[in-house]
Amino acid sequence: xxxxxxxxxxxxxxxxxxxxxxxxxxxxxxxxxxxxxxxxxxxxxxxxxxxxxxxxxxxxxxxxxxxxxxxxxxxxxxxxxxxxxxxxxxxxxxxxxxxxxxxxxxxxxxxxxxxxxxxxxxxxxxxxxxxxxxxxxxxxxxxxxxxxxxxxxxxxxxxxxxxxxxxxxxxxxxxxxxxxxxxxxxxxxxxxxxxxxxxxxxxxxxxxxxxxxxxxxxxxxxxxxxxxxxxxxxxxxxxxxxxxx
Amino acid sequence: xxxxxxxxxxxxxxxxxxxxxxxxxxxxxxxxxxxxxxxxxxxxxxxxxxxxxxxxxxxxxxxxxxxxxxxxxxxxxxxxxxxxxxxxxxxxxxxxxxxxxxxxxxxxxxxxxxxxxxxxxxxxxxxxxxxxxxxxxxxxxxxxxxxxxxxxxxxxxxxxxxxxxxxxxxxxxxxxxxxxxxxxxxxxxxxxxxxxxxxxxxxxxxxxxxxxxxxxxxxxxxxxxxxxxxxxxxxxxxxxxxxxxxxxxxxxxxxxxxxxxxxxxxxxxxxxxxxxxxxxxxxxxxxxx
Amino acid sequence: xxxxxxxxxxxxxxxxxxxxxxxxxxxxxxxxxxxxxxxxxxxxxxxxxxxxxxxxxxxxxxxxxxxxxxxxxxxxxxxxxxxxxxxxxxxxxxxxxxxxxxxxxxxxxxxxxxxxxxxxxxxxxxxxxxxxxxxxxxxxxxxxxxxxxxxxxxxxxxxxxxxxxxxxxxxxxxxxxxxxxxxxxxxxxxxxxxxxxxxxxxxxxxxxxxxxxxxxxxxxxxxxxxxxxxxxxxxxxxxxxxxxxxxxxxxxxxxxxxxxxxxxxxxxxxxxxxxxxxxxxxxxxxxxxxxxxxxxxxxxxxxxxxxxxxxxxxxxxxxxxxxxxxxxxxxxxxxxxxxxxxxxxxxxxxxxxxxxxxxxxxxxxxxxxxxxxxxxxxxxxxxxxxxxxxxxxxxxxxxxxxxxxxxxxxxxxxxxxx
Numbered sequence: 017x018x019x020x021x022x023x024x025x026x027x028x029x030x031x032x033x034x035x036x037x038x039x040x041x042x043x044x045x046x047x048x049x050x051x052x053x054x055x056x057x058x059x060x061x062x063x064x065x066x067x068x069x070x071x072x073x074x075x076x077x078x079x080x081x082x083x084x085x086x087x088x089x090x091x092x093x094x095x096x097x098x099x100x101x102x103x104x105x106x107x108x109x110x111x112x113x114x115x116x117x118x119x120x121x122x123x124x125x126x127x128x129x130x131x132x133x134x135x136x137x138x139x140x141x142x143x144x145x146x147x148x149x150x151x152x153x154x155x156x157x158x159x160x161x162x163x164x165x166x167x168x169x170x171x172x173x174x175x176x177x178x179x180x181x182x183x184x185x186x187x188x189x190x191x192x193x194x195x196x197x198x199x200x201x202x203x204x205x206x207x208x209x210x211x212x213x214x215x216x217x218x219x220x221x222x223x224x225x226x227x228x229x230x231x232x233x234x235x236x237x238x239x240x241x242x243x244x245x246x247x248x249x250x251x252x253x254x255x256x257x258x259x260x261x
Numbered sequence: 262x263x264x265x266x267x268x269x270x271x272x273x274x275x276x277x278x279x280x281x282x283x284x285x286x287x288x289x290x291x292x293x294x295x296x297x298x299x300x301x302x303x304x305x306x307x308x309x310x311x312x313x314x315x316x317x318x319x320x321x322x323x324x325x326x327x328x329x330x331x332x333x334x335x336x337x338x339x340x341x342x343x344x345x346x347x348x349x350x351x352x353x354x355x356x357x358x359x360x361x362x363x364x365x366x367x368x369x370x371x372x373x374x375x376x377x378x379x380x381x382x383x384x385x386x387x388x389x390x391x392x393x394x395x396x397x398x399x400x401x402x403x404x405x406x407x408x409x410x411x412x413x414x415x416x417x418x419x420x421x422x423x424x425x426x427x428x429x430x431x432x433x434x435x436x437x438x439x440x441x442x443x444x445x446x447x448x449x450x451x452x453x454x455x456x457x458x459x460x461x462x463x464x465x466x467x468x469x470x471x472x473x474x475x476x477x478x479x480x481x482x483x484x485x486x487x488x489x490x491x492x493x494x495x496x497x498x499x500x501x502x503x504x505x506x507x508x509x510x511x512x513x514x515x516x517x518x519x520x521x522x523x524x525x526x527x528x529x530x531x532x533x534x535x536x537x538x539x540x541x542x543x544x545x546x547x548x549x550x
Numbered sequence: 551x552x553x554x555x556x557x558x559x560x561x562x563x564x565x566x567x568x569x570x571x572x573x574x575x576x577x578x579x580x581x582x583x584x585x586x587x588x589x590x591x592x593x594x595x596x597x598x599x600x601x602x603x604x605x606x607x608x609x610x611x612x613x614x615x616x617x618x619x620x621x622x623x624x625x626x627x628x629x630x631x632x633x634x635x636x637x638x639x640x641x642x643x644x645x646x647x648x649x650x651x652x653x654x655x656x657x658x659x660x661x662x663x664x665x666x667x668x669x670x671x672x673x674x675x676x677x678x679x680x681x682x683x684x685x686x687x688x689x690x691x692x693x694x695x696x697x698x699x700x701x702x703x704x705x706x707x708x709x710x711x712x713x714x715x716x717x718x719x720x721x722x723x724x725x726x727x728x729x730x731x732x733x734x735x736x737x738x739x740x741x742x743x744x745x746x747x748x749x750x751x752x753x754x755x756x757x758x759x760x761x762x763x764x765x766x767x768x769x770x771x772x773x774x775x776x777x778x779x780x781x782x783x784x785x786x787x788x789x790x791x792x793x794x795x796x797x798x799x800x801x802x803x804x805x806x807x808x809x810x811x812x813x814x815x816x817x818x819x820x821x822x823x824x825x826x827x828x829x830x831x832x833x834x835x836x837x838x839x840x841x842x843x844x845x846x847x848x849x850x851x852x853x854x855x856x857x858x859x860x861x862x863x864x865x866x867x868x869x870x871x872x873x874x875x876x877x878x879x880x881x882x883x884x885x886x887x888x889x890x891x892x893x894x895x896x897x898x899x900x901x902x903x904x905x906x907x908x909x910x911x912x913x914x915x916x917x918x919x920x921x922x923x924x925x926x927x928x929x930x931x932x933x934x935x936x937x938x939x940x941x942x943x944x945x946x947x948x949x950x951x952x953x954x955x956x957x958x959x960x961x962x963x964x965x966x967x968x
Contacts, residue, residue: 045314045345045346045404045405046312046314046405046407047312047346047347047348047405047406047407047480048345051345058300058301062343062345062404063345064344064345064346066348066351087344087351089341089343089344091316091318091341091343091400091402092339092341092398092400093299093301093302093305093318093319093320093398093400093402094299094301095301096301098320098322098398098400100339106655106658106659109652109655110655110656110659113652113655113656113794114794116795117794117795117796118794118795119795120795121776121795121796121797121798134344134348134351136343136344136345136351137345138343138344138345138402138404140299140316140402141299141300141301142301143300143301166798196788198791202798203798206798207800207801208797208798208799208800209793209798209799209800209801209804210793210795210798211793211794211795212778212791212792212793212799212804213790213791213792213793213794214788214790214791214792215663215664215667215789215790216663216667216668216789216790217668217669217746217783217787217788217789218787218788219786219787219788220786220788220805220808220809220812222788223788223791223805223808224805227801227804227805228801231801
C-alpha cells in the first residue's frame with residue numbers, strides 16, 4: 017500500500033507537512049500538583065506531576081538540585097492490538113529515559129534543592145508519535161505544576177516516505193514506512209534542540225531536511241501549547257480576582 | 262495525609278449524616294459518564310464520580326475457547342492504577358489494588374468460577390463450537406483516585422459493555438473438510454452486533470461509621486473510616502448478585518442487613534442513571550451517523 | 551551531568567577540562583577531533599572480538615542457532631538478529647546500577663535501530679528452509695571497562711564481530727528435506743552477508759555546544775554539558791543520531807556534529823578491516839597447522855613413497871622461505887603460488903578429503919611450511935619491538951631519575967634558603 021497518493025496526499029487525507037488535530041488541556045486531574053492531556057489525532061496522552069516535594073528515596077537527600085523521576089506506561093487497550101507491556105519493556109524504558117533527560121534539560125532544577133519531582137505519563141490511545149506526545153503532555157503538566165523551566169519545550173516526529181518529508185506520523189505510517197524518521201524536541205523560544213533521535217539510513221542532507229521540517233513542527237506545536245497555557249493562566253487570574261497592591 | 266482531627270471530623274460527619282461536602286450518608290456524588298472515548302477499543306466508557314475518574318475499554322479478539330466450555334466465549338478482566346491517579350500509586354504500590362478490583366469486577370459480572378449465574382450470555386460469544394470464540398478483554402484504568410473506585414469501575418464496565426460493538430464474522434468453510442474454516446471479520450460498523458449488558462450489576466461500596474452506613478466515600482473519608490468495607494453487586498432489579506466484605510474489622514449482622522437494604526435501594530437507581538446516559542449517547546451517535 | 555559521575559570528578563577537573571578546551575587541548579594530550587588508540591582483537595577460533603578504545607574495553611560474542619522463523623507475516627524467509635548489552639557493575643567506580651541498566655537499554659536500542667533496522671545483516675541470507683528453520687543470531691556485548699565513549703566501542707565490537715563471524719553451512723536435502731548442519735571441518739563456514747558498516751561517533755559538548763570533542767573520556771563526559779552520538783556508515787549515510795537532554799543545540803550545531811562524524815568513520819572501519827586481515831591470516835596458519843596433522847596421518851597410511859615426492863627435504867624449504875622473507879611479503883606470496891603450482895595434487899588422492907585450503911594434502915603441507923617459517927620470523931620482529939620498548943622504558947626511567955634528582959636538588963636549594 018502506498019502511503020502517499022499520486023496527488024501527494026497521505027492515507028488519512030493530510031498533506032505531507034500537516035499536523036493532525038491537536039488538542040490539549042491542563043489541570044485535568046484532581047490529585048496531582050500539575051496535570052495535562054495532550055491529543056494529536058487519535059493519540060492521547062495524560063501526564064501528572066507530583067512535586068516539587070521533600071526529597072523521596074535515599075539517594076536524593078542532600079542534593080543541590082531537584083531529583084526528577086519519570087514513569088511511563090502504555091495502557092493495554094491503547095493500541096490496535098491489545099498488548100500489556102511490562103514496565104521493563106525496552107520501548108517503555110526508552111521513552112522513559114528520553115522523558116527524563118529532556119525534562120532535566122528543561123527544568124531549572126538547581127532552584128529547588130533537596131526536592132523530588134515525579135512526572136508520570138500514561139498513554140491512553142496510541143496512534144503514532146507517542147514519544148513526542150508524551151513529552152508535550154509532560155511539559156504541560158510541569159508548567160501547570162508551576163515548576164520553573166528554561167523555555168517552552170515542544171516535540172514532534174517527522175519521517176521520510178517515498179522521498180517526501182512528512183510531519184507527525186501516525187501508527188500506520190510508522191509501521192509501514194521503512195524510511196528514516198526523526199523525533200525532535202526543542203526549546204521553541206531559544207531555538208535549541210533538546211532531543212534529537214534520528215533513525216534509519218539517510219544521507220547527511222536527509223538529516224538536514226528532516227530537522228528543518230521538525231523545527232517547523234515543533235514551533236507549530238509550541239504555539240498551540242503556549243495558547244493553552246495562556247488561557248489557563250487567564251482563567252486562574254480571573255478566578256483570583258483583581259490584584260490589590 | 263490528613264490530621265487526626267480532620268479524620269475524626271470526617272468520621273463524625275458520616276455518623277451524623279452530614280458530610281464535609283454536604284451529602285447525607287446515602288448520597289452519591291454527581292455521576293458523569295461518557296461513551297466511546299478510546300477509538301482503538303471496540304467499546305469504552307469514562308466514568309467520573311466526583312473527582313474519581315476511571316476509564317474502561319473493551320477489546321475483542323478471535324481465539325480458541327477454554328477446553329471445559331467449548332461453546333462459550335471468554336471474558337478477561339484487568340485493572341491498572343495509573344501512577345497519575347494518586348501519589349500513593351507510584352512504583353509497584355497499586356499492583357495489588359488493581360488485581361483486587363479486577364477480581365471483584367470479574368466476580369460481579371461473571372459470577373462463580375464456572376461462570377454460572379453470570380450476567381453475560383457467554384454462549385453468544387461462541388463462533389464455532391470447540392474451535393473459535395470471542396475473547397473479550399475488559400481493561401480498567403484508574404485515572405484519578407478519590408474514593409469509590411470499584412463503584413466507578415463497575416459503572417464504566419456496564420457502560421463500556423453496552424457500547425461494545427462486536428464485528429460480524431463470515432465463516433467460509435475451506436475446501437478441505439479437515440482444515441479449519443476461514444474466518445473473516447467485517448469492519449463495517451453497520452453489521453456489528455452488540456451484547457446484552459442490561460443484566461450486569463453495579464457495585465455499591467458501603468462503609469460504616471458508628472453504626473450508620475454510608476456510600477461513596479471520598480479518599481479522605483476512606484482514610485478516616487477504618488471500619489469494614491462491603492462491596493455489594495446489585496443489578497437493575499435490585500437483586501444482590503455478589504457480596505464481598507473487605508477488611509478485618511468485625512461487622513454486626515444488623516449493620517450488614519442495613520447496608521444491604523441501602524445497596525438494594527441505590528443499585529437500581531444507579532443502573533437507571535447509567536442506562537439513561539448510555540441510551541442518550543448511543544442515540545445521539547446514531548443520529549450523528 | 552550525572553550526580554554520581556559528577557561526584558567522581560572534582561570541580562577543579564571539570565573547570566580545567568573546559569578551560570583547556572578553549573585552547574584546543576585535552577587532558578590526555580589529544581586534539582578535539584582525535585580518537586583514542588583502537589585495538590581490535592579477533593579470537594583465533596572466532597569465539598569473540600575484544601575492542602579497546604583507550605581504556606574502554608568491550609567484548610562482543612555472536613552465537614547462531616537454528617530456530618523456527620517468526621510467525622508474523624512476511625518473516626518466514628528471514629533469520630533474526632538480537633542484541634544483549636551487559637554493563638557490569640565493576641566497570642567504573644562511579645557506577646550506579648540503575649544508571650547502568652539505563653545505559654544498557656540505550657545502547658541496545660541504538661544497536662537495534664542502527665544495525666538491525668537499517669538492514670546491515672542480510673536476514674534473508676540466514677534462511678535455511680523457508681518457514682521451518684532460519685539462523686537466529688544473538689550478539690552479546692559485554693562492557694569490560696568504561697572509560698568514556700562506550701557506545702562507540704560497542705558499535706566497533708559489534709561490527710567487527712559481525713564481519714568476523716562464520717556460521718556453519720547448512721543444506722537441505724532436496725528429496726527428504728532434512729536439514730544437515732555441516733561441521734566446519736567438512737564444509738567451509740559461511741560469512742554473514744553484510745550490506746553496510748555503521749559505526750558510532752560520540753561527541754561531548756561544552757559551552758553552549760560550540761566547543762566539542764570527539765571520543766570523550768569519562769572525565770570529559772562528566773564535565774560536558776551534553777553528548778551527541780551519531781551513527782554513520784562508511785558510505786557517509788547517517789543511520790542514527792541520538793541526543794538526549796543536556797545542552798540545547800541549535801540546528802546548525804547538530805548538523806555540524808553530523809558532518810564531522812561522517813568524515814570520521816572510515817578510519818575506524820579501515821582498522822576493523824586490518825584486524826580482519828590479520829585474523830584471516832592467523833586463522834589460515836592455524837588451520838594449515840591442523841591440516842598438517844591430518845595430512846601426515848593420511849599420507850603415512852597411504853604410502854611412504856608418496857611422502858618422499860611430496861615433501862622436499864625440510865632444510866631446502868626453510869632456506870627458500872628465508873629468501874622469500876628477505877625479499878618481502880609479495881615475493882613470499884609469489885613463491886607460495888609457485889610451490890603450489892609445482893605441487894599439483896598427484897592423481898589418486900581422494901578428493902573428498904576434508905581439506906580446506908587446497909584439495910591436496912601435499913600442497914597444504916607445503917603451504918604450512920612457508921607460513922610456519924613466516925611465523926618463525928615474527929618472534930624475531932616482535933623481539934626487536936620488545937627490545938626497542940625496553941630501551942624506551944630505560945630511556946624514560948633514566949629521564950625520570952634525572953627529574954627526581956633535579957627536584958631533590960631544588961628541594962636542597964630551598965632548604966639552603968631556609
